[in-house]
Amino acid sequence: MPIAANKAVSIDYTLTNDAGEVIDSSAGGAPLVYLHGAGNIIPGLEKALVGKDVGDELTVAVEPEDAYGEYSAELVSTLSRSMFEGVDELEVGMQFHASAPDGQMQIVTIRDLDGDDVTVDGNHPLAGQRLNFQVKVVDIRDASQEEVAHGHVHGEGGHHH
Numbered sequence: 001m002p003i004a005a006n007k008a009v010s011i012d013y014t015l016t017n018d019a020g021e022v023i024d025s026s027a028g029g030a031p032l033v034y035l036h037g038a039g040n041i042i043p044g045l046e047k048a049l050v051g052k053d054v055g056d057e058l059t060v061a062v063e064p065e066d067a068y069g070e071y072s073a074e075l076v077s078t079l080s081r082s083m084f085e086g087v088d089e090l091e092v093g094m095q096f097h098a099s100a101p102d103g104q105m106q107i108v109t110i111r112d113l114d115g116d117d118v119t120v121d122g123n124h125p126l127a128g129q130r131l132n133f134q135v136k137v138v139d140i141r142d143a144s145q146e147e148v149a150h151g152h153v154h155g156e157g158g159h160h161h
């Protein structure tokens with residue numbers, strides 16, 4: 001059965017950036033299992049997988065707009081240290097959860113520390129990057145009604161709850 005909406009799909013994948021560095025990979029671990037059509041994976045990769053079947057291998061280059069977005073300088077801001085009450089020691093590279101103006105949770109990364117000023121970056125760490133995926137389709141099955149209702153897969157490789 002080819003990949004389509006409401007299929008639970010297992011893939012082996014390796015993700016590299018344009019410099020050829022491996023950013024993420026399922027190699028040596030379990031395949032990634034996702035619910036197709038539910039936005040579980042980045043749009044560019046989901047689109048490329050439509051109609052593929054078990055055993056198919058593909059190489060997909062996903063532009064930032066179909067991955068984690070363009071890098072936006074507007075998402076970089078300077079906050080006061082007092083905003084980080086309860087954190088013992090701030091360090092460059094630390095990540096925090098914050099709520100964006102639209103109410104979505106986002107991860108912000110500390111980029112710079114200067115006296116009382118803390119420069120934070122709300123861009124996704126992979127924003128602005130073209131992502132190169134090497135993918136092999138390992139398994140495809142119909143998702144259960146419950147999985148479709150939840151918008152994610154259950155069981156092996158999925159949510160346990």
Ligand SMILES: [Zn+2]
Nearest residue numbers: 150152154159
């Ligand atoms: Zn669920």
